[in-house]
Amino acid sequence: MMNRKLFYLFLLLLVTFFWGVTFPLIKESLAYISPLNFLFLRFLLSSVIMIPFLAGKREFLKRRTFTHGMIAGFLLFLGYYFQTVGLEYTTSSRSGIITGLYVVLIPLFSMLLLKKKPRPADSGASVISFLGLVMMSLGSLGNSSIQLGDMLTIVCAAAYAIQIVYVSRFSKEIETWSFTFYQLFAVSIFSAVMIPFSGPYIMQFPPIVIFTLVFTAVFAGILAIYVSNRALIHVEPSAAGVIFVGEPVFAVLASVMILNEGLSVYTIAGGSIMVVSMLITAYDRIREERSLKSGDSSGRKQISP
Numbered sequence: 001m002m003n004r005k006l007f008y009l010f011l012l013l014l015v016t017f018f019w020g021v022t023f024p025l026i027k028e029s030l031a032y033i034s035p036l037n038f039l040f041l042r043f044l045l046s047s048v049i050m051i052p053f054l055a056g057k058r059e060f061l062k063r064r065t066f067t068h069g070m071i072a073g074f075l076l077f078l079g080y081y082f083q084t085v086g087l088e089y090t091t092s093s094r095s096g097i098i099t100g101l102y103v104v105l106i107p108l109f110s111m112l113l114l115k116k117k118p119r120p121a122d123s124g125a126s127v128i129s130f131l132g133l134v135m136m137s138l139g140s141l142g143n144s145s146i147q148l149g150d151m152l153t154i155v156c157a158a159a160y161a162i163q164i165v166y167v168s169r170f171s172k173e174i175e176t177w178s179f180t181f182y183q184l185f186a187v188s189i190f191s192a193v194m195i196p197f198s199g200p201y202i203m204q205f206p207p208i209v210i211f212t213l214v215f216t217a218v219f220a221g222i223l224a225i226y227v228s229n230r231a232l233i234h235v236e237p238s239a240a241g242v243i244f245v246g247e248p249v250f251a252v253l254a255s256v257m258i259l260n261e262g263l264s265v266y267t268i269a270g271g272s273i274m275v276v277s278m279l280i281t282a283y284d285r286i287r288e289e290r291s292l293k294s295g296d297s298s299g300r301k302q303i304s305p
Contacts, residue, residue: 003289005239008231009282012243015224020096020250022220024258025212026084027092032204035084036195039077042213043188046221050181059175068170069179073186075163076225080187081194082156090149093261096251097136098153100274104130105161106241113165118238121284126238129245129277135270136248164240168232180226242281245274 029038054060087095107118107126118126171179195201232240249271255261 003285005234005285006282006289008227008234009239009243009285011227012231012235012240013246013278015227016244016246017250018219018224019247020252021254022212022216023087023092023096023251024255024261025208025215027087027095027255027259029209029212030084030088032202032206032209034198034200034202035088036081036191036198037201037203038209038213039080039084039191040188040195042216043184043191043221045213045217046184047181047188049217050177050184050222053177054181057175057178060178060181065174065178066182068174069182070186072163072167072170072179073183074190075159075166076183077187077190078159079156079163081191082152082159086149086152086156088149090147090153091261092255092259093252093267094147094150095153096248096255097133098150099157099160099251100129100133100245100248101154101157102161102164103133103241103245105158106164106244107238109161109165110168110237113162114169114237116236116238119236119284121280122236122238122242125242125277125280125284128280129242129274132245132270132273132275132277133248135273136252136267137270138264138266161241164228164232164244165237167229168237168240171229171232176226176229179229180222183225183229184221239281239285242277245277249274 026038033041059065083095083099090098104126107123110116110118167179167183228240252261252263252267252271256263
């Protein structure tokens with residue numbers, strides 16, 4: 001039977017695939033719909049689809065669930081807001097790479113807010129993944145100066161890191177469907193509140209916008225947030241952060257395939273280094289599971305008649 005932690009690490013990798021693919025899709029869609037309108041509709045759709053899953057969930061009506069779900073949702077909104085607005089002023093691949101900075105911020109916030117020291121393997125993997133991120137940036141960021149979109153995306157990365165740590169703190173105590181719903185609902189509400197203060201109001205619905213809204217609402221929204229909430233019950237934030245480095249890798253690959261953005265040697269090398277960091281974390285969980293099984297087996301042998 002697969003190690004539970006390893007299983008959830010694999011699911012998190014699947015989540016990063018969905019998130020990575022959304023970068024070029026959203027970039028294309030923003031030509032027809034303004035960022036906050038897109039976020040409002042995307043997460044409203046996610047919330048509506050989730051309603052049947054809340055049937056019979058008593059936890060859903062508790063004040064504690066509402067409070068922590070909305071706080072986690074507000075942090076998620078900040079991440080999505082600065083990321084989506086930033087995409088208007090930078091390329092899809094640059095946005096994906098800069099967003100990946102939250103990988104190195106998660107262990108820091110985890111120590112500050114949760115008083116948790118990352119495992120040695122996760123610390124090493126985080127350093128390696130950061131080096132890979134730097135290598136990728138040489139190809140995608142090195143050809144021009146820092147743009148407004150890049151600065152906004154850095155704020156997005158910090159918000160994502162804090163949100164992941166916050167969810168890790170409360171995911172064990174709150175029913176997952178209810179926790180997920182309030183996070184998605186919160187993003188929709190905060191997006192609606194900010195629409196009057198945003199820029200030009202644009203809302204057109206060509207096929208690319210409709211497809212992106214549905215894809216992000218279901219796969220990068222409900223599925224991704226639910227899996228993340230479940231995974232953070234069993235996986236340390238620092239380990240999850242290492243797996244999340246797959247997001248900028250998939251974002252760059254998707255941008256190359258969908259938008260025909262350039263793929264440099266630096267990008268390939270950096271992406272390969274980041275994959276190695278994920279393998280280190282996965283191997284550490286496999287070794288832990290083997291050690292536990294070996295200890296159990298040894299214990300049984302000692303008490304055998």
